[in-house]
Amino acid sequence: MQKSDFKVEVRDGVLVVEGEKRFERQSGDGHYRVMQCAYGKFKRTVPLPVPVRGDRARATYRDGVLRIELAKADGAKPRRISVQ
16 A cells, blocks of 8 residues: 555544555466456544644554554643642
8 A cells, every 4th residue: 555545534532544455466477367456445443532632643654554643632631630
């Protein structure tokens, strides 16, 4: 797959990864011709446990691995509350 085959979004507290796999290979040896095809769309949704900052999200794709980095929103940090 190529990095342009992916669509990554963060919306309403959910990480959404969509894409389409396209693979074709042809080989011919002698009197026979072989063609392999693998293709299909996929979509994965991952509920996020804490709010994130969508403007600081990063996604990289290298050597067949998609890496997504999300920064927690400021309100998601633990806060100590004094008991009255």
